Amino acid sequence: MSVRLGGALLAGLVLLSAPVALALPKYRTEAARFLGHDKDDPLWQLSGKVMPCVTCHTQPQGGEGWNAFGQSLQAEFRAQPRATFRTVLRSVLAREADADADGYPDALELFARTLPGDPQSRPNRPLAALRAEFEKAGGLPDEKPKQ
Numbered sequence: 001m002s003v004r005l006g007g008a009l010l011a012g013l014v015l016l017s018a019p020v021a022l023a024l025p026k027y028r029t030e031a032a033r034f035l036g037h038d039k040d041d042p043l044w045q046l047s048g049k050v051m052p053c054v055t056c057h058t059q060p061q062g063g064e065g066w067n068a069f070g071q072s073l074q075a076e077f078r079a080q081p082r083a084t085f086r087t088v089l090r091s092v093l094a095r096e097a098d099a100d101a102d103g104y105p106d107a108l109e110l111f112a113r114t115l116p117g118d119p120q121s122r123p124n125r126p127l128a129a130l131r132a133e134f135e136k137a138g139g140l141p142d143e144k145p146k147q
């Protein structure tokens with residue numbers, strides 16, 4: 001019993017000490033909250049469909065390997081090394097860039113819940129209609145959360 005418990009605790013500690021396991025879900029959580037995707041599903045943190053790892057990573061489980069949008073964020077982190085993740089994300093989205101070159105800017109893809117780093121994943125409506133919808137919904141969120 002105590003050996004089993006000790007083993008479980010040890011396994012937990014090993015998991016907690018893995019930097020990838022800690023850092024990346026933190027960004028996922030922050031991005032989902034910043035963009036309001038956390039409102040899509042009350043159990044969104046457990047859902048692989050809300051802000052999935054492949055939003056920025058090439059692999060479904062995240063980790064090493066970033067797609068074009070993830071690389072844009074990395075470049076922005078290098079340009080603003082002291083900035084918070086929220087500032088970095090907002091800067092990239094405000095640029096109106098289209099990381100995967102599918103014709104839809106990154107901010108509009110995230111608004112439409114498609115993947116900004118995967119050209120096979122595209123919004124199902126014309127760009128102008130999507131942009132109008134995005135603007136009507138308030139556009140990009142403010143950098144600081146509203147109180």
Ligand SMILES: [Ca+2]
Binds near residue numbers: 100101103109115116
């Ligand atoms: Ca795109």
